Amino acid sequence: MTARVLTDTGIQNFRAYLVRLRGGDTSAPPRELLDAPGISAEFHVPVEIENRSFASRLDAARYLVGKLGGKGEVDYNSGLWSWLALYYFDQIFPPLSGRSERKPGTSRGR
DSSP: OBOEEEOHHHHHHHHHHHHHHHTTOOOOOOGGGGTOBTTEEEOSSOOBOOOOOOSSHHHHHHHHHHHHTTSSOOTTOHHHHHHHHHHTHHHHSOOOTTSSOOOTTSGGGO
C-alpha cells in the first residue's frame, strides 16, 4: 500500500477509537480511515509500505527508516505516524491473550 497521512479529521477519528478501546470497546480498528477521502491524504512522496510482521521494534524501525529515510521531514509528521500506527495496529496493540480486548496506552497493548 502507498503510505498516506491522516488529516486532522482522520487523527480525531483515530483518537476517538483509541478512547473507546480504553473504555472496553472491542471493535476492530477503523481501517477505512487509511484511504478515505478527506480523512487521509497522499504523502508528499509515493512510498510503498508492506503489511508485514516485525520480530522486534528495532526491525520495525529499520524497515521504516529504509522506506522513509531521505523522503523529507517525517519526524514530526503526526498525520504520517498516526496513519502508520493504524496500518500496523495489530502489531502495536495485539488483542489480549484469548480475547478481542486491546489496551492501548499500556506496554505493547498488554
